[in-house]
Amino acid sequence: MRCAYYDSGVCRSCTLIETAHDVQVADKQAHLEALLSEAIGERAGGIAWEAPLMSAEQGFRTKAKMVVGGTMDAPTIGILDDAGHGVDLRGCPLYPEPLAASFPVLARFVQVARLEPYDVPARRGELKNVIVTLAPNGELMARLVLRSTEALTRIQKHLPWLLDELPSLAVVTANILPEHKAVVEGEREIVLTERASLAMEMGEVVLHLRPQSFFQTNTAIARELYAQVAGWVDDAAPTTVWDLYCGVGGFALHCLAGGRAVVGVEVSEQAIESARLSAEELGRAGREGADDAVFVAADATAWALAQELVPDVVIVNPPRRGIGAELAGWLEASGAGTVVYSSCNAVTLAKDLAAMPSLRPVRGRLLDMFPHTSHYEAVVLLQRG
Structure with missing residues (x-):
C-alpha cells in the first residue's frame, strides 16, 4: 500500500507500511x-x-478515531503533530470510501455549528475528537467528543443540516470529556438522534x-x-x-x-x-x-x-x-x-x-x-x- 501522508512524513502511524x-x-x-x-x-x-x-x-478500518484541530473556519480531521497542532488525514487509505466520505461533511459541520476545536497546548476550545463507525449496511455512527456541554445547543440546532448532508448517518452523540488527558472519550454520552445503536450484520x-x-x-x-x-x-x-x-x-x-x-x-x-x-x-x-x-x-x-x-x-x-x-x-x-x-x-x-x-x-x-x-x-x- 502506498500512502502520500507516510511518504511525505506527515503521518508515520503505519510503521510497517514499507514491508510487503x-x-x-x-x-x-x-x-x-x-x-x-x-x-x-x-x-x-x-x-x-x-x-x-x-x-x-487498505480500506479495512471501519472505525475512525480522529482528532479535531485547526480552527472553526479551517478545521483539521486526523492527528496531532509533536507540537500538539492538528494534521489533516481525511484522505487516509485505511478507511473505506463510505467512512472517508463523512470526514469532509463533519469538518464542514464544525464551521456550520461554530464548534471551536480543542487547542491542546493552550488547553482551550470545545471539540476534541470525532469517532465514526461504519456498519456493514453503510450506516454511520458519529460521536462528537466535547470538553463540556457548552456547544450542545448549537449542535442540536444544526443537527438537521448534518443529517441532510450525510444521509447515511444514523446515530449521533455528544461525548463529554472535561479532563485534559490523553484519552479518546469520556464517561458521559448524550444521544442526539432517535436511534442509539448501529446494526452490525455479521452473517x-x-x-x-451502542456508542x-x-x-x-x-x-x-x-x-x-x-x-x-x-x-x-x-x-x-x-x-x-x-x-x-x-x-x-x-x-x-x-x-x-x-x-x-x-x-x-x-x-x-x-x-x-x-x-x-x-x-x-x-x-x-x-x-x-x-x-x-x-x-x-x-x-x-x-x-x-x-x-x-x-x-x-x-x-x-x-x-x-x-x-x-x-x-x-x-x-x-x-x-x-x-x-x-x-x-x-x-x-x-x-x-x-x-x-x-x-x-x-x-x-x-x-x-x-x-x-x-x-x-x-x-x-x-x-x-x-
Whole structure:
C-alpha cells in the first residue's frame, strides 16, 4: 500500500507500511510462535496452526478515531503533530470510501455549528475528537467528543443540516470529556438522534453497537474470528458455554446452537444492553435454558469466581492486559474441558497460558486485524489434559 501522508512524513502511524503485506503477516506469525514457545515450552509444539487470515491492505478500518484541530473556519480531521497542532488525514487509505466520505461533511459541520476545536497546548476550545463507525449496511455512527456541554445547543440546532448532508448517518452523540488527558472519550454520552445503536450484520447474527461499546476496528476480520471460534465450539459439542469479556455478545451469539445455554459477561452496561437486544431479536434471551443467551453486566473474574457450576467451554476475549493471574488460576483449577482464548496482545496471552499448564493448546490462528502495524489478533483453542 502506498500512502502520500507516510511518504511525505506527515503521518508515520503505519510503521510497517514499507514491508510487503505477506511478509508483515509472516513476521507476526513467527513472533507469536516464538512468544508461546518461550512461555510454555514444548506445549507450544502441539499447536496445529491454521493459515493466517489476511486482511485487505487498505480500506479495512471501519472505525475512525480522529482528532479535531485547526480552527472553526479551517478545521483539521486526523492527528496531532509533536507540537500538539492538528494534521489533516481525511484522505487516509485505511478507511473505506463510505467512512472517508463523512470526514469532509463533519469538518464542514464544525464551521456550520461554530464548534471551536480543542487547542491542546493552550488547553482551550470545545471539540476534541470525532469517532465514526461504519456498519456493514453503510450506516454511520458519529460521536462528537466535547470538553463540556457548552456547544450542545448549537449542535442540536444544526443537527438537521448534518443529517441532510450525510444521509447515511444514523446515530449521533455528544461525548463529554472535561479532563485534559490523553484519552479518546469520556464517561458521559448524550444521544442526539432517535436511534442509539448501529446494526452490525455479521452473517446470521446482527450485533447492536451502542456508542460506548467495544467493537473490532476491522469488521471483515471480526466476522471471520466469530466464525472460527463458533466452529471450534461446535466441535467440542458443549451444553454450556461462558463468554467472558463478551463485549456486545459476538462470540456468545455465534455459539448458540445444538441445544446449549450460553452466558456472556461484560463490565460495560452499554455493551450488555446491546447484547441483550441482539439476543431478543434472535428469540434467544432471558430464559436461562437450552438454546438461550443470558448476558450479565459484571467483572468477568469476580463473576466467574462466584459461580458454583463450571461450564463445558469458556471463551475469553480480554483487553490487552490479558485475563490476569486470578482468572487464569481459576480456569486452571476449574475443570472446564475447553477454553478458547482470543487475544489482541500475544505477550499477555503467552503469560496467561503459562499459568494454565493443565490446559493444552491444540489449535491456533493469527488474524491480520491491524495491517501495517506490529499488532495482530490471535486465537488459541485449549483442551484439558
